[in-house]
Amino acid sequence: xxxxxxxxxxxxxxxxTPSIEPGAMAHVKPFVAKQAHQEPLGFPGxxxxxxxxxxxxxxxxxxxxxxxxxxxxxxCVKCGACTDKCHYFLGTSDPKNMPVARQDLMxxxxxxxFTFAGKYFPKLVGAVDLTREVLEEWYSxxxxxxxxxxxxxxxxxxxxxxxxxxAGREILASVGIGQKYSNEIIGKVHKIGNNLGLPEKALVDTxxxxxxxxxxDTDVDVRFPLDVKGADVLLxxxxxxxxxxxxxDGLIGYAKVFHxxxxxxxxxxxxxxxxxxxxFIGSQDNMQKVAMRxxxxxxxxxxxxxxxxxxxxxxxxxxxxxxxxxxxxDFLDPKYPAPQHICESTYNLIQQGALKxxxxxxxxxxxxxxxxxxxxxxxxxxxxxxGQFVIPREIIKAACNHFVDMREDSIKEGTFCCGGGGGxxxxxxxxxxxxxxxxxVQALHEVIEQHGVTHMxxxxxxxxxxxxxxxxYYDMNMDMIxxxxxxxxxxxxxxxxx
Amino acid sequence: MSxxxxxxxVLFYCATVTMVVGVGRKIRIYAKTPAPLKIPTTxxxxxxxxxxxxxxxEVVFFESLFKSSKWTWLFGWAFHFGLLLALIRHLRYFTEPxxxxxxxxxxxxxxxxxxxxxxxxxLWGRRLLVDRVRYISAPSDxxxxxxxxxxxxxxxxxxxxxxxDVVALKTFALGLLWFDWxxxxxxxxxxxHLGLVICLMFVFPISKLLHVPGLFFSPTRxxxxxxxxxxxxxxxx
Numbered sequence: 001x002x003x004x005x006x007x008x009x010x011x012x013x014x015x016x017t018p019s020i021e022p023g024a025m026a027h028v029k030p031f032v033a034k035q036a037h038q039e040p041l042g043f044p045g046x047x048x049x050x051x052x053x054x055x056x057x058x059x060x061x062x063x064x065x066x067x068x069x070x071x072x073x074x075x076c077v078k079c080g081a082c083t084d085k086c087h088y089f090l091g092t093s094d095p096k097n098m099p100v101a102r103q104d105l106m107x108x109x110x111x112x113x114f115t116f117a118g119k120y121f122p123k124l125v126g127a128v129d130l131t132r133e134v135l136e137e138w139y140s141x142x143x144x145x146x147x148x149x150x151x152x153x154x155x156x157x158x159x160x161x162x163x164x165x166x167a168g169r170e171i172l173a174s175v176g177i178g179q180k181y182s183n184e185i186i187g188k189v190h191k192i193g194n195n196l197g198l199p200e201k202a203l204v205d206t207x208x209x210x211x212x213x214x215x216x217d218t219d220v221d222v223r224f225p226l227d228v229k230g231a232d233v234l235l236x237x238x239x240x241x242x243x244x245x246x247x248x249d250g251l252i253g254y255a256k257v258f259h260x261x262x263x264x265x266x267x268x269x270x271x272x273x274x275x276x277x278x279x280f281i282g283s284q285d286n287m288q289k290v291a292m293r294x295x296x297x298x299x300x301x302x303x304x305x306x307x308x309x310x311x312x313x314x315x316x317x318x319x320x321x322x323x324x325x326x327x328x329x330d331f332l333d334p335k336y337p338a339p340q341h342i343c344e345s346t347y348n349l350i351q352q353g354a355l356k357x358x359x360x361x362x363x364x365x366x367x368x369x370x371x372x373x374x375x376x377x378x379x380x381x382x383x384x385x386x387g388q389f390v391i392p393r394e395i396i397k398a399a400c401n402h403f404v405d406m407r408e409d410s411i412k413e414g415t416f417c418c419g420g421g422g423g424x425x426x427x428x429x430x431x432x433x434x435x436x437x438x439x440x441v442q443a444l445h446e447v448i449e450q451h452g453v454t455h456m457x458x459x460x461x462x463x464x465x466x467x468x469x470x471x472x473y474y475d476m477n478m479d480m481i482x483x484x485x486x487x488x489x490x491x492x493x494x495x496x497x498x
Numbered sequence: 499m500s501x502x503x504x505x506x507x508v509l510f511y512c513a514t515v516t517m518v519v520g521v522g523r524k525i526r527i528y529a530k531t532p533a534p535l536k537i538p539t540t541x542x543x544x545x546x547x548x549x550x551x552x553x554x555x556e557v558v559f560f561e562s563l564f565k566s567s568k569w570t571w572l573f574g575w576a577f578h579f580g581l582l583l584a585l586i587r588h589l590r591y592f593t594e595p596x597x598x599x600x601x602x603x604x605x606x607x608x609x610x611x612x613x614x615x616x617x618x619x620x621l622w623g624r625r626l627l628v629d630r631v632r633y634i635s636a637p638s639d640x641x642x643x644x645x646x647x648x649x650x651x652x653x654x655x656x657x658x659x660x661x662x663d664v665v666a667l668k669t670f671a672l673g674l675l676w677f678d679w680x681x682x683x684x685x686x687x688x689x690x691h692l693g694l695v696i697c698l699m700f701v702f703p704i705s706k707l708l709h710v711p712g713l714f715f716s717p718t719r720x721x722x723x724x725x726x727x728x729x730x731x732x733x734x735x
Contacts, residue, residue, distance in 0.1 A: 078631070
């Protein structure tokens with residue numbers, strides 16, 4: 001167990017809803033963005049003098065721009081259905097981490113400035129003025145939400161706290177209080193093309209290293225092509241796949257699949273990032289600007305298909321928003337008219353019998369699958385609702401002999417966020433990340449006890465980084481978390497005659 | 499005609515106008531505000547007709563609430579279904595002759611009052627006893643329960659204990675409807691019952707009762723999951 005400054009949640013054999021502890025997480029907030037991180041994104045460098053009026057004006061603007069926000073502000077009846085659904089509440093006991101209470105931080109201000117009841121009877125309906133203290137509270141608790149949408153599944157009106165969190169963050173950034181982690185990263189994408197700030201030269205070297213590594217391992221020449229004009233497929237993948245563990249084993253898996261299926265593919269140095277943190281900070285402008293690099297790269301390289309690697313929120317943006325933000329995709333092959341998920345591509349190849357597996361290669365593992373929040377609740381795979389649950393599991397089962405699912409209410413549409421999503425995957429929020437992971441860790445603990453599960457596969461770069469970091473706090477091995485395409489890559493028979 | 503007859507007649511007109519105009523204004527705002535991005539909570543239906551099905555399941559069965567909390571679902575559904583039946587039962591005061599299906603549902607409507615009271619007490623109990631729900635409750639949340647419980651309770655009292663002249667009441671109601679005013683029976687319990695209903699109509703457009711139109715405009719529920727098949731344009735519904 002690591003030495004830490006905070007109490008690590010005790011993992012029990014059954015899920016427990018804690019009693020509330022007001023203020024338990026009031027001290028937690030991420031580093032504030034500096035001028036250098038704010039201005040390239042179009043935000044003021046520091047708190048502006050007329051922050052009050054600008055914040056209220058921005059709120060009014062967003063209420064007129066997003067139907068979700070205005071409907072969600074009015075519709076909540078405080079029924080309490082969401083109160084025990086957020087992993088951050090379950091892990092921290094702080095009642096302001098209950099979805100309704102998080103929304104109420106904004107709803108109280110909305111009522112005060114935008115509704116009859118709040119203007120004339122503020123105490124009765126719990127309306128408050130926007131003060132510095134309220135703004136600080138927003139900064140703290142709108143950065144204790146990973147925008148995972150679990151609450152929206154259970155709300156009788158479909159109120160999605162993610163929409164409120166995004167609006168809260170956008171208002172904060174627009175008066176000068178942005179979040180350093182997300183804004184610094186978005187700046188790097190605008191400037192260099194990926195979250196890591198990895199320049200083209202470094203990318204080239206990394207890919208050459210990978211080719212050598214796979215050659216050493218398998219004696220097969222699996223290519224990792226970059227900027228190949230006229231390739232059929234453009235692969236857009238999170239930049240963590242280029243060198244972080246266990247992500248890179250996933251990238252090797254994709255390359256082996258493409259190699260074995262005889263698909264010509266390429267990466268792009270211009271669009272070397274699938275992640276799009278513009279989503280996290282609620283800035284549609286930044287989200288569009290980040291995504292536009294991908295359209296530019298696809299047109300420049302003249303590809304026929306776009307495939308997106310294992311990344312949760314990136315798939316949300318790609319699946320749900322790309323067509324709106326950077327479409328239409330009329331330049332793609334009509335057989336593949338929309339960007340696909342790597343799992344859809346691999347699944348189709350398995351269905352066609354184009355891939356053969358030696359499943360015994362994975363016999364040292366008993367695998368479970370962690371549904372990533374954005375894939376589960378904000379996107380789809382395949383042509384039927386819920387395909388995003390079926391397809392990754394079918395791929396795992398094709399490559400592994402031993403697969404078990406975790407408790408039903410902790411997977412699929414009810415999946416728990418890893419605790420690091422939504423722009424919170426930063427060391428200044430490690431207490432939140434460890435505590436927020438506890439509902440997932442608890443469900444994982446159950447299948448370890450009952451079925452001897454050794455590995456948890458995921459299809460999201462953030463999930464993989466988060467679990468690698470937080471599992472050791474729970475005395476679990478960081479290597480437990482793996483890429484789905486690592487399982488694929490390890491069991492795939494290369495070079496066998498088709 | 500008594501003072502109360504005039505007062506209640508005027509209040510009913512004002513309350514109706516307030517409710518219709520207020521809720522209509524909100525509906526217009528919801529309808530006019532763009533939904534720039536596709537945000538259905540998935541898995542979601544991929545077609546418009548599928549969305550209609552999802553919406554019907556939400557409105558009629560409270561599907562999401564059922565997934566969330568069986569107790570809240572039981573109390574909430576009993577209250578709302580009871581309210582629906584009670585409203586239908588009250589149509590007999592506004593129709594002459596009474597529509598046959600309304601007459602058919604009269605006997606069921608009696609139990610509706612009990613279902614409402616049962617549901618409301620259950621919901622209030624949760625609000626007082628569950629620490630999480632107590633924490634999120636504002637005074638207005640308790641007042642709203644008191645208001646509706648007052649309406650249901652006074653209705654049941656009139657049905658079983660302090661009867662009122664329902665024939666005269668119907669004449670008053672039809673008089674309001676056809677602008678041919680008639681006296682209102684001045685039983686205190688009736689005046690309380692109707693007074694609380696008038697209050698409810700006044701607060702409808704400025705309170706959480708906006709969840710009624712809100713549900714139909716909730717993008718996470720009313721959007722089809724078809725962003726690949728159909729390009730969603732910014733500013734579109």
